[in-house]
Amino acid sequence: MDTLERYRDIIPDFDGFLDTMFQPLPTTFRINTLKTDCQHLLGRLDYEHLTYLPFKWYPHGLKMDVEKPGNLVESLMGYIHSQEEISMVSPVVLKPRPEERVLDLCAAPGSKTTQIAQMMNNRGLLVANEPVPNRIVSLRSNCERLGVMNVVITRYDGRFFPLNQFDRVLVDAPCTGQGMARKDLSVLSRWNLRTSLGIGRLQLSLLKRAITLTKSGGEVVYSTCTFAPEENEAVVSQVLNEGVKLEEVSVPHLKGSPGLNEWMGTEYGDEMKKCARYYPHQNDTGGFFVAKLIKE
Amino acid sequence: MSQSSLKNKCAFELTDRLEILEMWHSRFGILPLVFEGYSFYKRGRNIWIFSQFEIPDLRSDSVGLRFLSTKGRVWKPSTYALQLFGRFAIKNVVDLAPNQAKKFIAGYSQILDADLEDGYVVVSYLGDVLGCGLYKSNQLKSQLPKERRIAENAIVNPSLEGESI
Numbered sequence: 001m002d003t004l005e006r007y008r009d010i011i012p013d014f015d016g017f018l019d020t021m022f023q024p025l026p027t028t029f030r031i032n033t034l035k036t037d038c039q040h041l042l043g044r045l046d047y048e049h050l051t052y053l054p055f056k057w058y059p060h061g062l063k064m065d066v067e068k069p070g071n072l073v074e075s076l077m078g079y080i081h082s083q084e085e086i087s088m089v090s091p092v093v094l095k096p097r098p099e100e101r102v103l104d105l106c107a108a109p110g111s112k113t114t115q116i117a118q119m120m121n122n123r124g125l126l127v128a129n130e131p132v133p134n135r136i137v138s139l140r141s142n143c144e145r146l147g148v149m150n151v152v153i154t155r156y157d158g159r160f161f162p163l164n165q166f167d168r169v170l171v172d173a174p175c176t177g178q179g180m181a182r183k184d185l186s187v188l189s190r191w192n193l194r195t196s197l198g199i200g201r202l203q204l205s206l207l208k209r210a211i212t213l214t215k216s217g218g219e220v221v222y223s224t225c226t227f228a229p230e231e232n233e234a235v236v237s238q239v240l241n242e243g244v245k246l247e248e249v250s251v252p253h254l255k256g257s258p259g260l261n262e263w264m265g266t267e268y269g270d271e272m273k274k275c276a277r278y279y280p281h282q283n284d285t286g287g288f289f290v291a292k293l294i295k296e
Numbered sequence: 297m298s299q300s301s302l303k304n305k306c307a308f309e310l311t312d313r314l315e316i317l318e319m320w321h322s323r324f325g326i327l328p329l330v331f332e333g334y335s336f337y338k339r340g341r342n343i344w345i346f347s348q349f350e351i352p353d354l355r356s357d358s359v360g361l362r363f364l365s366t367k368g369r370v371w372k373p374s375t376y377a378l379q380l381f382g383r384f385a386i387k388n389v390v391d392l393a394p395n396q397a398k399k400f401i402a403g404y405s406q407i408l409d410a411d412l413e414d415g416y417v418v419v420s421y422l423g424d425v426l427g428c429g430l431y432k433s434n435q436l437k438s439q440l441p442k443e444r445r446i447a448e449n450a451i452v453n454p455s456l457e458g459e460s461i
């Protein structure tokens with residue numbers, strides 16, 4: 001695929017990467033500890049003769065070979081949530097705690113929002129923002145089914161979210177979604193550089209606003225599900241002079257690659273190696289980029 | 297933050313918790329203690345449960361989780377409120393057999409002879425709450441939201457093999 005060729009020199013084992021890109025994604029779930037616990041849920045699955053494989057890196061993740069995840073009674077009860085494995089990384093890196101004030105700036109459909117709520121144990125305040133009205137429907141529906149009681153849903157344009165003081169902000173930014181090609185190949189044929197550059201401007205505005213909304217000592221996590229450096233390192237490197245510093249992203253037992261310090265002649269700086277890139281063939285997942293910023 | 301600014305921004309108003317706790321206690325035997333640490337807000341004919349005692353000064357689309365509807369003559373608990381708190385119920389709760397649970401999840405009504413008062417009941421399967429049912433004249437009517445009903449649901453266990461609804 002031509003769109004991916006531009007990454008030949010930056011992705012390790014590029015042929016292995018291409019092979020994986022054309023295989024379907026495994027079906028994965030998150031165990032929702034707001035409504036059940038791992039032992040109880042796994043006991044139910046055993047009783048129903050469903051086979052599953054726990055993730056190596058995250059105790060609440062499962063691979064399960066089922067055709068229609070939504071048809072499981074455990075989905076109806078909100079015990080599990082169908083969620084792509086690699087997308088569980090951003091909340092893990094954000095590390096929210098109960099009693100904190102946390103903002104999820106681009107929240108719909110709410111997979112990461114509900115994971116954050118679970119890490120906060122339904123305590124503290126979680127603001128889930130989503131500007132697009134029909135995407136709020138899925139956000140609210142997931143929050144309700146998964147039993148989230150500490151959430152306030154707002155619908156501001158994230159770039160202009162009202163002034164506030166949060167302990168942590170997640171910017172899971174809109175992106176060109178190349179990392180999700182295993183779910184929908186058409187994202188690759190629709191990609192072009194102009195789109196990435198345009199969306200990069202929006203991403204930069206969202207990230208800048210997130211930093212403004214974070215209190216001193218607080219943390220901002222920026223993530224996308226695309227490989228394009230124009231939407232990742234190019235965006236994050238532009239805020240490094242805005243009173244934030246990068247912290248190294250490292251998730252034990254999950255394979256990843258460092259962020260890029262340069263791309264096609266543009267220098268991003270060695271600091272950017274603290275970001276993490278997760279390629280599909282490294283963990284048999286989608287593709288992902290994560291950066292963690294501490295506000296000074 | 298003044299009450300008027302709350303009203304203007306989100307139309308959620310703090311509501312009297314006693315009346316709500318009394319309803320859950322009289323109907324399901326759930327002790328008010330279970331709801332300690334939560335507050336209740338009203339908007340229109342719905343009451344929401346929220347784990348904070350103050351709504352932030354933001355234009356809010358929703359606050360916490362929809363807890364019950366005051367639309368009918370009798371207040372109706374939401375499916376998701378029962379999924380969270382129904383396990384504390386000591387009356388008007390029924391645990392279904394596999395073939396009954398299958399019907400309930402698919403959204404059907406069924407004849408059921410159980411020790412229940414007429415009205416809304418907590419419906420569970422394998423001890424885990426599925427949602428809300430309406431029990432009247434020995435008939436149990438599924439109150440699961442339409443979008444959550446599963447026609448071909450995967451309730452399977454050894455005792456059910458070969459059985460169909």
